[in-house]
Amino acid sequence: MLTYLANPARFMAFSAWAAPIFLVAALALLAIGAPWGLFYSPADYQQGETVRIMYLHVPTAWWSMGIYAFMGAASFVGLVWRHALADVAARAAAPIGATFAAVCLITGSLWGAPTWGTWWEWDGRLTSMLALFVIYLGYIALWSAIEDEEKAARLAAILCLVGLVNLPIIKFSVDWWSTLHQPASIMRAGGSSIDPSMMGPLFAMAGGFLCLFAALLMMNMRAAVFRRRVEAARLRGADA
Amino acid sequence: MSASGPFQDKPKIRADALSVARGGRVLFESLSFAAEPGAYIEIRGGNGAGKTTLLRTLAGYLKPRGGQIVFENAEEPSLALHFVGHQNGLKPTLSVASHLRYWAGLFGGAINAGVAAEKLGLSALLERAARTLSQGQARRLSLSRLVLAPRPIWLLDEPAAALDANGKAMLATIIDAHRAEGGLVLAAVHEPLGPTPSQTLTVGV
């Protein structure tokens, strides 16, 4: 499948119909998940209605990490096999991942205000998510700072791969660090203690965000490919 | 002017149907040439024709868009060549002598740094910081790398830029000596350097 799509022409043909389908699927899943989560699932016995932020918060948290892993894989392919489409994919994914990370951070702190009584807590999880967000920003900034796209692609790929090594290190060190000083926080709802009735909407939302990512990714990539074609045509025109 | 000399392996360069592009624009296509030991090839072309691009491609800094470059009798091409570009590669705060010392180490130079300075008329300036050199003096310092560490292939990008008549004569002398030893020289120039070229390549349209 991937090798098949590695051809830009085939990718364009595929994404021309796949992107709208994923978009529709995303909207459908979100349209199911959101009301289910917001209106029909139980309020948390302790956190009350604010628990509903979870349906936005948790999926974006998951996928912001997943997208970075995807970028790492794409960067590797781009660097080793010099595959232009992989570079385009990595670049197109970054702003989406950064947005997911930002949404996770924002919803998390909106959630934290009523539950923990603070907008921000230097907890291990929060800290490593913030680090991920900053790494995304650095990656995007590097891309936009280098005009020569081919060079930018390979330099950004190097950075992305180094970041891939670093992410688990950050996570582990931050965990080690926050166990040093046990925070006075009340991170009650652990993964296992989630009520089964919350799982349905949660997974619907997670699926919805994944489809949204796929759709946005393909749309971004299509825009990039079109831009490259226009650029190439312009250069050919300049030669003539 | 093929000759016998210290470059026992006597490397050659051959380019086959080379084409290069910058910023997506093709500069030239299907350029082919062969440079034998002792050759001196002048590369001509207007501003922006692609002389620098060609030399940087031969040096391995840029990848050609198509065609190929073959080095014969040179196991590791990057160790067989010197590249003198538009930039001199000097550090303003360091002295002339310390540049010579650094290059001797970096390139595995065999010849005494004093001799290199001598050949380019820099002997009086050894203790001066590069910052205080005039444009032509800085160019001479950059050219001294050629003499400092013997390497068979010289890629020179407007080597005579900023040199006075005396400097140009020194450059012609070291080029002739290099050819006599079996080295080969490719130089991008706007005006003839002095030594009679064995071939002239014109790039661009």
Place this chain on the structure above:
Amino acid sequence: MSASGPFQDKPKIRADALSVARGGRVLFESLSFAAEPGAYIEIRGGNGAGKTTLLRTLAGYLKPRGGQIVFENAEEPSLALHFVGHQNGLKPTLSVASHLRYWAGLFGGAINAGVAAEKLGLSALLERAARTLSQGQARRLSLSRLVLAPRPIWLLDEPAAALDANGKAMLATIIDAHRAEGGLVLAAVHEPLGPTPSQTLTVGV
């Protein structure tokens, strides 16, 4: 070649017994000359003789060690002159057009930037970042300041460096036009630029 032109005040430069030093070393002493409107003075001398130092002194960047420089008919000398040095003064990330715009603003340029680009053969490169220009193209951009903002006195330090034959012809053309309008030109060169000099100054020993 004195002439009538738009520089109504027709400034002149006179140097009296000028002596300059760099790093404590005297480069030349008791240099005197007078440059009339329409004059083209070539400054000659070997590498390190002091050509750049002389031009920077005339431009007011350096203080002379002795003697004096008199500008006639120029209230504020620094507003009557252009200085084109070894450095081109380009910002790698900015486009050719934005350099022209900036200089037009900075020098109070009156002429259309497109005309300046035209006169130096840069019209096709207006949107290109300076980083991507070849050495000769960058030099042309730097020279375009001369045309962009009319000023009577031009101090040029090896203006033809890196220019191809076509670029040198363009430079000769704008110099001739400038002289015809009553401007005056002092250029440090290693080889004649083309226009017949009204005087040749040789610096150094």
Place this chain on the structure above:
Amino acid sequence: MSALVATFRRDLALMWGGGGGALAPLGFFLGATMLVPLAMGPERNLLAAAGPPLVWIAAALAVLATLERLFQADLEDGSLDHMLLSPEPLELIVLAKGAALWVAVGLPLALASAPAAIALQAPPELVPAIVLSLLLGMAAFIGIGLVGAAVTAGVKRGGVLIALIVLPFFAPPIIFGSAVAGGEHVGAALSVLAGFALAALALGPIAAAAALRLQAE
């Protein structure tokens, strides 16, 4: 006048176009404030007491990081020679460069101080005052920084030297600015800051221009 507009626009283009645009100082600032709790550990009370004033240190260091090349690049590439031939006095050209720096770096940084202050456990009601104080503080830092950048323009790797020269002068704004962040004497501190900013912007360009004239030698 148009020389000043041209300088302002060019410097803005250089700063927004070169290194990742407005994202970069923002990222630096957020990154630096993120390091603070990392170093101090997540203890809430300690952070709440010690954290907010450190926003000011992070901001000062973010400005510092942009200062090194401000004039050095102009000196190396020959642009300074051109500036000296402009009909506008060098003092005003320097001021225009400072203004561009304030817009390109100072403004986004002051705005970013709102989330940063919250992350460092500043009381939310103080946040507007902190942002305002940083808007003024950035102007003061830039006014001072111009002098440091001009004096060290000819020095290779002057980045650390400039810090050495400039940091002592950053002390007064930092003291008053941290008072704001700490919630003490907010009104008085803000007006003192405004005074500093005015003085720095009035005197900085004059001293910087004098230094730059010497650099052209």
Place this chain on the structure above:
Amino acid sequence: MSALVATFRRDLALMWGGGGGALAPLGFFLGATMLVPLAMGPERNLLAAAGPPLVWIAAALAVLATLERLFQADLEDGSLDHMLLSPEPLELIVLAKGAALWVAVGLPLALASAPAAIALQAPPELVPAIVLSLLLGMAAFIGIGLVGAAVTAGVKRGGVLIALIVLPFFAPPIIFGSAVAGGEHVGAALSVLAGFALAALALGPIAAAAALRLQAE
């Protein structure tokens, strides 16, 4: 081998000769740590609790300030072209540059952390551990910094971009280093730091060299 020695010596000469010698990073570091009590106010207890770990932040930022021009200057002036023609692999040349940076900046900074830590009210018996931790930490910072410097070498005004890229990677050493400064788990933290330093010095030059090869284009 001698190419590496030559690189090391030259970079040392550049760093000690250029911008105020070894005094400069020292001054930056002391200046930055001086700002901390200014910002936090004179409360002794607060400083004793929050201060010592900030030595690590000051050190991280001091290294950061020296990174921007590390490869950028070599790229601009053409020196990078020469390095690529050396018989020694670029990875080792980069490592030699990193070693020079460690000696020229890391070492004096780690030593200066002794008075700085005392000024920030660290308990005197911890000072040797803090110095040792910084010696290791500097090596880790430099290993990481090489990558950031190489990736941004072609970017004008990359100073702030480099900070954005490098700071999240500085987080783990800072966390463990501040644990040392805070007097907790000193032994364990030191060995983790040593591990970081080794890993950064092993991987950093490889990634940096890969990036630099692209920059020569």
